[in-house]
Amino acid sequence: MFKRLIAPLAALMLSSCSLFGEDADPALWVVKDGDTTIYLFGTVHVLKPRMHWFDEGVREAFDASDEVVLEIAKPDPQAIAALTAQLGTRGGPPFAPEVDAAARDLGMPAGAIDKQEPWLAALTLTRLAVARAGYDSAAGVEARLSEAAEDAGKPVRALESARGQLMLLDGLSGATQSAMLDASVKALPTTGARIDRFVAAWARGDAETVGAELNREAQAAPELADALIARRNVRFADWIAARMGQPGTVFVAVGAGHLAGKGSVQALLGDKGLKVERVVY
Numbered sequence: 001m002f003k004r005l006i007a008p009l010a011a012l013m014l015s016s017c018s019l020f021g022e023d024a025d026p027a028l029w030v031v032k033d034g035d036t037t038i039y040l041f042g043t044v045h046v047l048k049p050r051m052h053w054f055d056e057g058v059r060e061a062f063d064a065s066d067e068v069v070l071e072i073a074k075p076d077p078q079a080i081a082a083l084t085a086q087l088g089t090r091g092g093p094p095f096a097p098e099v100d101a102a103a104r105d106l107g108m109p110a111g112a113i114d115k116q117e118p119w120l121a122a123l124t125l126t127r128l129a130v131a132r133a134g135y136d137s138a139a140g141v142e143a144r145l146s147e148a149a150e151d152a153g154k155p156v157r158a159l160e161s162a163r164g165q166l167m168l169l170d171g172l173s174g175a176t177q178s179a180m181l182d183a184s185v186k187a188l189p190t191t192g193a194r195i196d197r198f199v200a201a202w203a204r205g206d207a208e209t210v211g212a213e214l215n216r217e218a219q220a221a222p223e224l225a226d227a228l229i230a231r232r233n234v235r236f237a238d239w240i241a242a243r244m245g246q247p248g249t250v251f252v253a254v255g256a257g258h259l260a261g262k263g264s265v266q267a268l269l270g271d272k273g274l275k276v277e278r279v280v281y
Contacts (some may be wrong), residue, residue, distance in 0.1 A: 024053040024203035028061060028279040029259065029266060031240070035247035038240055039065065040265065040276065042210075042256030043141035044202050046195075050132050053203065054144055057281025065251035068149045070142055073158040080162055087163075087170045088120030095121065095181070097117065102185050107133065118177035119169040122184040126191060133192030135199075145253055159254070160232075161240055169226045176223045202256050211261025233258050237268035244274065 029040040039061040054062075062068070094100065094114040099121065103113035106128040137143060149156045171175050172180070189193070201209040214229065236254055243250060258265050266276040 012070070012104050022052065023055075024033075024051050025056065025205050025281070026053055026058065026202050026256070027205040027207045028057055028281065029276050030279050031244070031269060031274050031276045033244060034208055036244050038243060039239075039248040039249075039251045039279070040221040040259055040267075041141075041200065041251065041253045042207070043145075043253050044199055044256055045142060046135040046137050046142045046197065047131055047139045047141065049136065049139045051139070051203065053141070061279065061281070062145070062148065062251050063152075065154065065249045067155045067157060067248070068145060069157045069159060069250055069252045070145065071158065071160050072162050072255050073156060074142075074146045083163055083166060084120065087166050088117045089115060090117045099125075099181065101183055102138040102188055103128075106188075117170065118181040119172055119173075122177070125181075125188060126183050129188050129191040130195055131238075133195060135195060136232055141253065150232055159236060162206070168232075172223060172227060175235070176221075179221075180224060207256070207260040210256050211264065215259045215261040229257055233263055233265050233268060237265045237272070240265070240269060241272050241273070241274060 027042060031038050031040070041058060041061070092113070095118075100111060100113055102125055104110055106125060108128070110125075113124065116124060145154060146155075169177075179193075198210065198213065201213075214225070236252075236258060240252065254265070267275050
């Protein structure tokens, strides 16, 4: 039942050929009062190289901002690897044969996937399939924003920690983790096409399609969607509402799924009496 949710959620947490090298105009929103302006930008954590999204309205909003806020700060790859090994290593029995077969097809040594917790195995397989489809975190939005902020001398703040994000997955029930892994394996043949569609909707600023996809599949995976989307949306909205109490201009960038569909950050901010407007560019 998790099959169709895996690709968009992988894009949120990791993360079309017709878009390669072409212009993209992702959605951008703004909330402001007399002395505070906060831009809200939905990201995709993995992209294909040479997608031109960091220009026009997005670049103008970034340049106008005093600080940049991301889900997590620029990660240290070695620290992330150590943390992932700490939280995601297991000593249980082997997974079903089809899991190992899928891992070997994606270039992993025989039996290596069996050492991972089911949630990590699901992400590992999806990440490898996404990479095979030509996507790279080094080309993703966060990497580009972090680089630009460093070049411009803008401070970068984090809404979460890498440990906190991984513990969201590590804290899922065993049944949910097993279903997540099973769905990931079954979805591997179409993972590239699913990410293509998700990124294509993001690139044309179609937040409605992004939201509709996530909402439809969240109904089939409520624990996963609650952990990765709903509860985090509440935390993000609370942070933004509190930040409105301080003057300045802030560029907030979180996964595109958090700014789309039912229970989005914008909707939660509206419930708090804040007006969020789409930036036309």
